[in-house]
Amino acid sequence: MAHIAYVNGRYRPLHSAAVAPEDRGYQFADGVYEVIKVLGGRPRDLERHLDRLARSLAALDIAPPMTRRALESVLHETLRRNQLANALVYLQVTRGTAPRNHLFPKRARPSLVITVRRPAFPSEREREQGVGVITQPDLRWGRCDIKSISLLPNVLARQSAAAAGCREAWLVDREGIVTEGSASNAYIVDAAGRLITHPLNQRILGGVTRSVVLQLARQDGIEVVEQAFSVDQAYAAREAALSSTSSWLLPVTSIDGRPVSNGMPGHVVRRLMALYAAHLGVA
Numbered sequence: 001m002a003h004i005a006y007v008n009g010r011y012r013p014l015h016s017a018a019v020a021p022e023d024r025g026y027q028f029a030d031g032v033y034e035v036i037k038v039l040g041g042r043p044r045d046l047e048r049h050l051d052r053l054a055r056s057l058a059a060l061d062i063a064p065p066m067t068r069r070a071l072e073s074v075l076h077e078t079l080r081r082n083q084l085a086n087a088l089v090y091l092q093v094t095r096g097t098a099p100r101n102h103l104f105p106k107r108a109r110p111s112l113v114i115t116v117r118r119p120a121f122p123s124e125r126e127r128e129q130g131v132g133v134i135t136q137p138d139l140r141w142g143r144c145d146i147k148s149i150s151l152l153p154n155v156l157a158r159q160s161a162a163a164a165g166c167r168e169a170w171l172v173d174r175e176g177i178v179t180e181g182s183a184s185n186a187y188i189v190d191a192a193g194r195l196i197t198h199p200l201n202q203r204i205l206g207g208v209t210r211s212v213v214l215q216l217a218r219q220d221g222i223e224v225v226e227q228a229f230s231v232d233q234a235y236a237a238r239e240a241a242l243s244s245t246s247s248w249l250l251p252v253t254s255i256d257g258r259p260v261s262n263g264m265p266g267h268v269v270r271r272l273m274a275l276y277a278a279h280l281g282v283a
């Protein structure tokens with residue numbers, strides 16, 4: 001069955017759906033997005049995703065394309081038309097279409113595109129044995145808290161990771177701090193069993209999965225430290241992990257080719273993976 005995309009008020013087969021050449025997303029990366037996980041036909045953690053979308057739009061002074069309720073119903077209708085029980089929804093809002101000019105257009109209406117794909121969730125092997133990451137310089141701008149569609153530094157870092165046979169690139173700032181992954185948040189567990197991850201500020205995206213994982217950790221009595229950690233701390237960590245909507249929570253078992261601890265997933269990360277699966281009702 002052809003995938004159906006929602007584009008500015010219309011449902012179209014994905015292969016023939018199109019946006020205007022002067023869409024500001026296309027010309028200026030002037031837009032924001034969300035990726036939402038659907039399991040058993042239900043979008044998961046939708047409130048958190050829509051809250052973040054509202055924050056991203058407000059930060060860029062882009063008007064919401066429609067009310068939250070209308071957006072939810074368009075999302076559900078797009079899902080219904082695609083008939084996928086498990087899926088990843090890609091939802092993008094741009095400032096709209098207008099003759100090319102850096103200044104905000106006076107009259108453009110925001111564009112909304114929603115596509116739905118069959119998900120490529122991590123394999124059993126990746127969950128059991130963990131994944132490798134490499135470190136790369138964090139070349140991004142100063143507002144990484146906005147889920148902007150401007151992803152070129154992320155794309156380049158991720159490509160370097162793939163070329164090195166790794167799942168993800170961990171981005172390192174000029175002070176040697178690991179901010180986050182190219183498309184995921186980054187964690188280590190120290191010798192005291194504390195879960196450490198970069199604090200929420202303009203250097204990272206506040207991941208929906210991150211917020212759920214930290215909440216589950218605290219409820220389970222795992223000490224959470226929202227504090228920057230360095231590459232050297234990561235090399236010396238007892239455990240490491242990454243999280244995102246599409247990756248869930250995954251053990252990181254090598255960093256720049258060096259095994260993390262004994263090179264196998266540790267018990268804190270395994271516990272959190274189980275709690276996250278239970279949160280999604282798939283335990």
Ligand code: PDD
Nearest residue numbers: 035182183184185205207208209244245
């Ligand atoms: N990426 N950090 C960055 C830079 C990201 O792009 C993402 C998500 C995350 C994790 O956020 P969440 O848990 O809300 O998915 C962190 C999405 C999945 C993507 O670009 O495909």
